[in-house]
Amino acid sequence: MPLRLDVAGTGFAEAFEQLVNARREADEDVAQAVRGIIAQVRTQGDAALAALTGRFDGFDLDAHGWTIPVEQTAAAYEAIDADLRAALELAAERIAAYHEKQKPGDSGWTDAAGVRLGARWNAVEAAGIYVPGGLAAYPSSLLMNAIPAKVAGVERIVMMSPTPGGQLNQAVLAAAHIAGVTEIWRVGGAQAIAALAYGTGRIAPVDVIVGPGNAWVAEAKRQVYGVVGIDMVAGPSEIVVVADGQNDPDWIAADLLSQAEHDPTSQSILFTDDAAFADAVAAAVERQLGVLATGARARQSWEANGAIIHVARLEDAMPLVDRLAPEHLELAVDEPQPLFDRVRHAGSVFLGRMTPEAIGDYVAGPNHVLPTGRRARFSSGLSVLDFMKRTSFLQLDADAIGAIGPAAVAMARAEGLPAHAASVAVRLARQES
Amino acid sequence: MPLRLDVAGTGFAEAFEQLVNARREADEDVAQAVRGIIAQVRTQGDAALAALTGRFDGFDLDAHGWTIPVEQTAAAYEAIDADLRAALELAAERIAAYHEKQKPGDSGWTDAAGVRLGARWNAVEAAGIYVPGGLAAYPSSLLMNAIPAKVAGVERIVMMSPTPGGQLNQAVLAAAHIAGVTEIWRVGGAQAIAALAYGTGRIAPVDVIVGPGNAWVAEAKRQVYGVVGIDMVAGPSEIVVVADGQNDPDWIAADLLSQAEHDPTSQSILFTDDAAFADAVAAAVERQLGVLATGARARQSWEANGAIIHVARLEDAMPLVDRLAPEHLELAVDEPQPLFDRVRHAGSVFLGRMTPEAIGDYVAGPNHVLPTGRRARFSSGLSVLDFMKRTSFLQLDADAIGAIGPAAVAMARAEGLPAHAASVAVRLARQES
Numbered sequence: 001m002p003l004r005l006d007v008a009g010t011g012f013a014e015a016f017e018q019l020v021n022a023r024r025e026a027d028e029d030v031a032q033a034v035r036g037i038i039a040q041v042r043t044q045g046d047a048a049l050a051a052l053t054g055r056f057d058g059f060d061l062d063a064h065g066w067t068i069p070v071e072q073t074a075a076a077y078e079a080i081d082a083d084l085r086a087a088l089e090l091a092a093e094r095i096a097a098y099h100e101k102q103k104p105g106d107s108g109w110t111d112a113a114g115v116r117l118g119a120r121w122n123a124v125e126a127a128g129i130y131v132p133g134g135l136a137a138y139p140s141s142l143l144m145n146a147i148p149a150k151v152a153g154v155e156r157i158v159m160m161s162p163t164p165g166g167q168l169n170q171a172v173l174a175a176a177h178i179a180g181v182t183e184i185w186r187v188g189g190a191q192a193i194a195a196l197a198y199g200t201g202r203i204a205p206v207d208v209i210v211g212p213g214n215a216w217v218a219e220a221k222r223q224v225y226g227v228v229g230i231d232m233v234a235g236p237s238e239i240v241v242v243a244d245g246q247n248d249p250d251w252i253a254a255d256l257l258s259q260a261e262h263d264p265t266s267q268s269i270l271f272t273d274d275a276a277f278a279d280a281v282a283a284a285v286e287r288q289l290g291v292l293a294t295g296a297r298a299r300q301s302w303e304a305n306g307a308i309i310h311v312a313r314l315e316d317a318m319p320l321v322d323r324l325a326p327e328h329l330e331l332a333v334d335e336p337q338p339l340f341d342r343v344r345h346a347g348s349v350f351l352g353r354m355t356p357e358a359i360g361d362y363v364a365g366p367n368h369v370l371p372t373g374r375r376a377r378f379s380s381g382l383s384v385l386d387f388m389k390r391t392s393f394l395q396l397d398a399d400a401i402g403a404i405g406p407a408a409v410a411m412a413r414a415e416g417l418p419a420h421a422a423s424v425a426v427r428l429a430r431q432e433s
Numbered sequence: 434m435p436l437r438l439d440v441a442g443t444g445f446a447e448a449f450e451q452l453v454n455a456r457r458e459a460d461e462d463v464a465q466a467v468r469g470i471i472a473q474v475r476t477q478g479d480a481a482l483a484a485l486t487g488r489f490d491g492f493d494l495d496a497h498g499w500t501i502p503v504e505q506t507a508a509a510y511e512a513i514d515a516d517l518r519a520a521l522e523l524a525a526e527r528i529a530a531y532h533e534k535q536k537p538g539d540s541g542w543t544d545a546a547g548v549r550l551g552a553r554w555n556a557v558e559a560a561g562i563y564v565p566g567g568l569a570a571y572p573s574s575l576l577m578n579a580i581p582a583k584v585a586g587v588e589r590i591v592m593m594s595p596t597p598g599g600q601l602n603q604a605v606l607a608a609a610h611i612a613g614v615t616e617i618w619r620v621g622g623a624q625a626i627a628a629l630a631y632g633t634g635r636i637a638p639v640d641v642i643v644g645p646g647n648a649w650v651a652e653a654k655r656q657v658y659g660v661v662g663i664d665m666v667a668g669p670s671e672i673v674v675v676a677d678g679q680n681d682p683d684w685i686a687a688d689l690l691s692q693a694e695h696d697p698t699s700q701s702i703l704f705t706d707d708a709a710f711a712d713a714v715a716a717a718v719e720r721q722l723g724v725l726a727t728g729a730r731a732r733q734s735w736e737a738n739g740a741i742i743h744v745a746r747l748e749d750a751m752p753l754v755d756r757l758a759p760e761h762l763e764l765a766v767d768e769p770q771p772l773f774d775r776v777r778h779a780g781s782v783f784l785g786r787m788t789p790e791a792i793g794d795y796v797a798g799p800n801h802v803l804p805t806g807r808r809a810r811f812s813s814g815l816s817v818l819d820f821m822k823r824t825s826f827l828q829l830d831a832d833a834i835g836a837i838g839p840a841a842v843a844m845a846r847a848e849g850l851p852a853h854a855a856s857v858a859v860r861l862a863r864q865e866s
Binding site for chain 2: 225
């Protein structure tokens with residue numbers, strides 16, 4: 001059974017704190033092994049990739065080919081089911097439209113002191129996109145990771161994926177075609193991340209690495225952070241639903257299960273002001289678990305990490321939601337805006353009764369790569385900005401340096417940096433002569 | 434002597450690649466020790482901080498006090514030299530004005546399918562600012578790190594600094610007053626970063642940690658990345674100057690030395706199209722090194738890492754500059770814009786003859802916390818965005834989910850996620866009934 005809490009119950013504060021601080025992230029000690037793999041790829045390059053791919057994936061890169069030619073993505077696009085192709089096209093179009101609005105504008109102005117100032121944005125040159133093998137190779141993830149890079153203006157979009165059997169999911173290849181992936185390598189795991197970060201003889205290094213992966217991939221990304229940019233440190237998926245008693249319990253149960261079915265470590269939490277509705281949702285979850293193809297996985301998640309929390313008024317839930325800083329937040333009420341106005345920390349918010357979280361996973365447009373594990377306190381979903389960077393600029397003339405230069409000289413002297421002071425002072429001296 | 438290269442010379446490509454790839458970052462094996470310190474602070478909290486501060490700083494926190502009361506920052510502000518106070522005020526005002534323009538706007542719109550979409554920005558609640566002890570405690574760094582947090586709307590700004598003698602640089606305290614620091618703890622090193630990330634009995638955790646530090650501090654920030662946000666992985670400072678022969682060699686020499694004086698690992702590189710000017714700058718550097726109070730440090734940097742590179746035309750330098758992706762770039766020519774238009778990768782650009790890099794270190798307004806070690810390829814200087822995060826949102830009604838829901842159902846089914854499909858399909862069913 002999932003956790004049942006009542007805000008008015010005894011011990012609520014302690015139980016809720018425990019829920020907030022529970023770490024659901026795999027604590028496997030993979031860091032040491034990943035360090036070894038990265039070192040091996042840095043020193044031995046392609047030979048290391050071939051050896052590691054043989055060992056971990058049982059795939060012989062030299063015998064069967066290192067890459068999947070980009071032409072195969074076009075063929076996959078033609079070959080997949082027409083309804084799925086149309087769905088992927090609609091998703092891609094809407095994702096591109098949403099992310100286009102994120103593109104930052106350059107700025108430039110001259111202030112009262114006569115200083116010209118501003119900032120200019122540019123895309124990175126190359127992005128690496130990791131695609132897990134097997135079950136977790138989702139075409140939606142490829143679209144969500146690659147399209148922002150494309151919209152940013154990244155020229156080289158490199159996909160890495162383990163292919164133990166030599167093949168990749170056809171829907172993923174079709175998505176790669178739609179999103180404009182430019183290279184595909186049959187390499188996975190920490191070795192793929194190392195190759196993207198440092199480059200090898202065959203694979204040129206990239207600037208930013210994104211995409212989901214297992215504990216080894218996640219740790220490898222963490223270790224190469226700083227050599228390249230990465231999207232984020234990701235943990236299990238989670239949803240918080242704030243719902244009044246006017247919802248259909250079956251709808252809310254389906255929403256809770258749509259997170260639970262991802263993984264046994266996923267988390268689904270319901271806040272409601274209606275105890276009878278809470279019971280009805282719990283019963284609906286049980287009914288749906290019985291018939292769901294992913295029911296075994298979803299049940300593990302729901303029983304280990306699920307929670308139903310009763311509050312006197314839905315407004316009372318909002319500070320608790322902020323403490324959880326959830327990846328996904330549904331506000332299933334007729335007038336969600338007042339509740340939304342009280343949200344400070346959340347990855348993405350789904351407003352009203354007709355906005356199930358899953359619509360955002362696929363076709364709505366906002367990115368589904370979102371901060372998990374309370375990281376919405378300080379980080380954002382994937383965006384065009386993750387593939388761009390800003391160059392500030394500055395231009396002074398003699399009057400402008402006359403106006404602000406003496407203050408720079410005073411500060412440089414106070415900091416014991418005489419060459420800093422001199423580089424400004426020589427230009428002031430010219431002016432005074 | 435610094436490296437002298439000519440683009441037309443034999444072996445240029447190899448020598449330049451070596452310059453690009455030379456790692457100037459300390460490779461000390463501190464990672465293991467830092468892991469131990471972080472674990473100690475997580476398990477023992479304040480007792481660990483007291484023990485480590487006693488060991489590393491020779492300072493007894495329990496006997497002499499854990500904090501510097503914020504009132505002391507106001508007293509320091511009153512006590513410092515009036516010219517320095519005015520300089521700090523001017524700097525703070527200009528930094529705030531520049532960073533105000535970085536504040537992102539919320540967005541919201543309804544598209545043709547009837548989907549309401551958008552994004553909303555919020556500040557993090559608490560930021561930690563590390564301030565190194567001793568020589569490297571710069572008031573300018575405090576302003577550059579704390580003011581963007583303040584402009585973003587961060588309520589709690591926590592400064593951590595080792596105080597082996599119990600005191601902090603008075604100019605730094607004055608800057609803390611100006612910038613609005615709300616707490617100051619006499620704790621430094623990796624233990625300070627651990628306390629900020631995980632919290633202790635006395636110190637509440639923060640959401641983002643910024644500020645310069647030694648190798649231990651930098652490694653600790655890297656290790657807690659993901660638990661909190663961090664500004665960046667930082668390396669030694671660097672400058673590239675692109676100058677024609679019409680500059681005063683003494684000015685350009687001063688600019689090169691203003692980076693060299695930071696640290697023996699700093700780097701200064703000049704590109705010029707005038708060989709006689711190159712010689713004149715080299716001679717001016719020698720002259721200035723002889724009289725500079727920081728000359729010993731600057732000479733080490735210049736001789737180990739400095740370079741003068743001759744190009745036939747200044748335009749030829751620009752692809753090479755992009756390969757270096759420098760932290761600071763000066764374009765010391767009469768008409769810098771055409772050269773600037775060819776720059777894709779640089780942290781901050783200083784345009785024209787009257788814009789020495791040092792003016793940007795102090796009073797110009799843009800941030801002086803900038804990506805080093807070629808990280809301008811994928812990252813940006815510190816900004817208001819480092820203290821804010823974005824929540825995307827979405828609202829559908831029955832028509833909107835009718836328009837885009839079927840595509841989501843198709844994709845969810847293709848991905849083998851039936852609960853995802855069901856959470857959308859139940860809402861479509863209602864509509865059809």
